[in-house]
Amino acid sequence: xxxxxxxxxxxxxxxxxxxxxxxxxxxxxxxxxxxxxxxxxxxxxxxxxxxxxxxxxxxxxxxxxxxxxxxxxxxxxxxxxxxxxxxxxxxxxxxxxxxxxxxxxxxxxxxxxxxxxxxxxxxxxxxxxxxxxxxxxxxxxxxxxxxxxxxxxxxxxxxxxxxxxxxxxxxxxxxxxxxxxxxxxxxxxxxxxxxxxxxxxxxxxxxxxxxxxxxxxxxxxxxxxxxxxxxxxxxxxxxxxxxxxxxxxxxxxxxxxxxxxxxxxxxxxxxxxxxxxxxxxxxxxxxxxxxxxxxxxxxxxxxxxxxxxxxxxxxxxxxxxxxxxxxxxxxxxxxxxxxxxxxxxxxxxxxxxxxxxxxxxxxxxxxxxxxxxxxxxxxxxxxxxxxxxxxxxxxxxxxxxxxxxxxxxxxxxxxxxxxxxxxxxxxxxxxxxxxxxxxxxxxxxxxxxxxxxxxxxxxxxxxxxxxxxxxxxxxxxxxxxxxxxxxxxxxxxxxx
Ligand SMILES: *Cc1c(COP(=O)(O)O)cnc(C)c1O
Numbered sequence: 001x002x003x004x005x006x007x008x009x010x011x012x013x014x015x016x017x018x019x020x021x022x023x024x025x026x027x028x029x030x031x032x033x034x035x036x037x038x039x040x041x042x043x044x045x046x047x048x049x050x051x052x053x054x055x056x057x058x059x060x061x062x063x064x065x066x067x068x069x070x071x072x073x074x075x076x077x078x079x080x081x082x083x084x085x086x087x088x089x090x091x092x093x094x095x096x097x098x099x100x101x102x103x104x105x106x107x108x109x110x111x112x113x114x115x116x117x118x119x120x121x122x123x124x125x126x127x128x129x130x131x132x133x134x135x136x137x138x139x140x141x142x143x144x145x146x147x148x149x150x151x152x153x154x155x156x157x158x159x160x161x162x163x164x165x166x167x168x169x170x171x172x173x174x175x176x177x178x179x180x181x182x183x184x185x186x187x188x189x190x191x192x193x194x195x196x197x198x199x200x201x202x203x204x205x206x207x208x209x210x211x212x213x214x215x216x217x218x219x220x221x222x223x224x225x226x227x228x229x230x231x232x233x234x235x236x237x238x239x240x241x242x243x244x245x246x247x248x249x250x251x252x253x254x255x256x257x258x259x260x261x262x263x264x265x266x267x268x269x270x271x272x273x274x275x276x277x278x279x280x281x282x283x284x285x286x287x288x289x290x291x292x293x294x295x296x297x298x299x300x301x302x303x304x305x306x307x308x309x310x311x312x313x314x315x316x317x318x319x320x321x322x323x324x325x326x327x328x329x330x331x332x333x334x335x336x337x338x339x340x341x342x343x344x345x346x347x348x349x350x351x352x353x354x355x356x357x358x359x360x361x362x363x364x365x366x367x368x369x370x371x372x373x374x375x376x377x378x379x380x381x382x383x384x385x386x387x388x389x390x391x392x393x394x395x396x397x398x399x400x401x402x403x404x405x406x407x408x409x410x411x412x413x414x415x416x417x418x419x420x421x422x423x424x425x426x427x428x429x430x431x432x433x434x435x436x437x438x439x440x441x442x443x444x445x446x447x448x449x450x451x452x453x454x455x456x457x458x459x460x461x462x463x464x465x466x467x468x469x470x471x472x473x474x475x476x477x478x479x480x481x482x483x484x485x486x487x488x489x490x491x492x493x494x495x496x
Contacts, residue, residue: 002065005032005231008334009345017064018126021119021232022136024225025207029348030341031330032231037280038062040242044283047242048250052089053080055243056118056236062281063235064122071125079118079236083107085463090114090240092247092420095393098263098406099253100423101244104396108178109426109465110320111271112149114240115233120153120160122232123224127159134222137493138162139206141199141227143267144171145320145425147189148178150226155184162226163188163489165199168479171319172430173447178465181472188492189476192485195313197325202485203227212486215495228270229327237274238281244420245283254418259286261419263409265402266290266298267321269328271422276332279369286417291405292374293318298326302372305364307347308356316377317433318397320425325351333359336366371413375404381437383407388438394458396425397433427454428466 004014009030015023020032040047042058050058056076057069064072080089084105093100106113127136138160140150147164154162166179168191179189192199206212207223216222228234241262248254262285264272272290279285292299294314301307309324316322330348336359337343350357375383380397383404388394395403402421409415427434431450435442438457442450448470455462480488490496 003034003036003038003063005034007031008033008330008341009348010341016066017231018066018129021122021126021230022130022132022224024223024227024230025204027208029204029208030345031229031328033331033334034063034231037277040282044246044249045256047246050246052239052243053077055246056080056239059239059242059281060235063231063238066129067125071129075118075121075125078121083113083117090243092244093393093423095391096387096403098403098419098421099244099248100393100395100399100421101240102423103240104423104426104429106149107152107465108145108148109429109463110145110149111422111424112145113152115228115236116146116149116153116226118236119150119226119230119232120157124157124159126232132222134217134220136160136224137216137221138226139203139223139489140164140225141196141203142166142171143196143320143322144175145429146227148175148182151179151182151184151187151189154226155182155187157186161186161188161221161493163190163492165190165192165203165485167191167195167199168193170195170315170322172432174429174431174466174469175319177469177472180474180476181469183475189478190485190488191479192482193479194482196323197313198482200227200325200327202482206486206489209486212490215490216493219493219495221493227327228268234270234274234277234328237271238278241275241278241285241420242281242283248418257284259284259417261285261287261289261415261417263289263291263402263406263419263421265318265321265398265422265424266292267323267326269298269326269332271424273328273331286369287409287415288370289405289409290370290372291402292372293321293380293401294374294376295322295324296374297324298329299372299374302367302370305361306356306358307351309351310355317380317430318401320398321401336363371409373405373408375401379404384434384437392459394427394434394438394454394460395423396427396430397437398425398430399423400437426463427458428463
């Protein structure tokens with residue numbers, strides 16, 4: 001049975017999966033949601049015997065119903081190949097009484113690769129299916145990891161251009177270097193004076209600019225989004241939760257039907273929403289544990305029922321989670337508002353005009369499966385140090401937020417359910433913060449000296465993604481104000 005996608009903000013006609021991927025965001029500013037969440041049609045026992053690619057097909061075929069089997073398998077094959085440094089694609093490591101699901105073995109060593117290595121292929125296939133001849137322009141705001149992963153995915157892909165905006169002083173030195181050294185004529189990377197939310201708001205504004213859309217069409221361009229609001233990113237992220245469960249089952253670490261908890265370090269709410277969708281497909285997940293850093297807007301939301309972005313934006317050592325507007329939360333709000341677009345729209349309008357909204361008691365009751373907590377900067381550093389000292393396993397700052405929150409949860413609730421922690425970045429991506437957490441004396445060392453030291457300490461080879469940027473030339477040095485973003489886009493596309 002086909003799955004169609006409709007906006008969270010209006011009752012407009014539903015669109016096919018391929019159209020939803022092409023559009024990224026609905027014209028009314030809403031997010032596309034599936035009209036139903038399909039149930040897994042293979043048993044977990046069957047899935048346990050499958051490779052990552054096979055599980056990916058079994059999950060994605062249920063959501064992307066207008067893709068043929070050949071199309072989908074072709075996209076999956078091109079995405080999950082030797083770009084990953086391990087055949088299992090997403091290994092599980094047992095430490096600290098939990099299973100760390102390592103989602104950072106792709107081209108840019110952060111979990112964004114899990115979806116962004118397949119999105120370009122889904123997008124091009126979707127364009128072909130819908131007879132789109134215009135060139136696709138990917139416009140993306142990044143808090144650091146999306147940018148590079150999207151650049152790596154789209155660089156050199158014919159029929160596409162990609163423009164990435166990032167907060168000039170809001171990403172790690174390695175993240176910035178990864179982006180500004182990106183090769184490919186179809187790529188543009190621009191720093192903005194502002195934070196991630198400014199970049200994201202700017203991008204959303206450009207997307208909904210009808211006048212610009214007209215000018216673009218005349219010149220043979222159309223926008224699409226690689227941000228985590230695109231269902232072409234959300235759906236591939238469901239895969240690894242199913243895969244992780246199936247592997248644990250296959251290895252006898254879980255009994256048939258046994259439930260797990262999932263802990264996700266959260267920013268834009270995309271990764272944890274994928275886990276929520278997996279649960280709704282029938283994966284035995286008990287609690288969805290939402291871990292925040294000092295920008296704890298989600299923790300406050302789960303604790304009080306009020307989402308309030310009116311607060312100081314804090315720069316932390318987990319920059320990919322430095323976000324005050326968690327875009328994908330809208331899909332959950334829509335759902336707990338009874339799939340009522342009008343009600344959801346009222347919340348989103350309140351958010352955009354007053355910076356906050358309060359959900360009803362009845363809506364809060366529908367959030368029982370979620371648990372939220374946060375980790376301070378000191379706690380993040382202490383968690384990295386403790387896990388390293390206890391078992392020699394080195395985790396990055398984002399994963400440490402999750403590990404810390406998991407510990408708080410376990411102590412608070414005494415819940416002994418087996419737990420999977422989404423490990424979202426390689427420690428090599430945040431070397432400085434990680435090494436200074438392990439021992440403050442490392443503060444005096446240079447970035448790449450630290451990389452080598454980390455490699456020795458963790459007993460892990462320096463990933464290719466890091467070797468590549470050691471001596472790479474900077475090719476993007478453009479910085480602009482947040483209200484100049486539209487002009488930058490027009491200039492790059494030759495629209496004056
Ligand atoms: C993007 C990112 C996150 C947050 O994921 P969301 O889907 O935005 O919640 C966490 N950790 C890392 C390393 C990331 O790159």
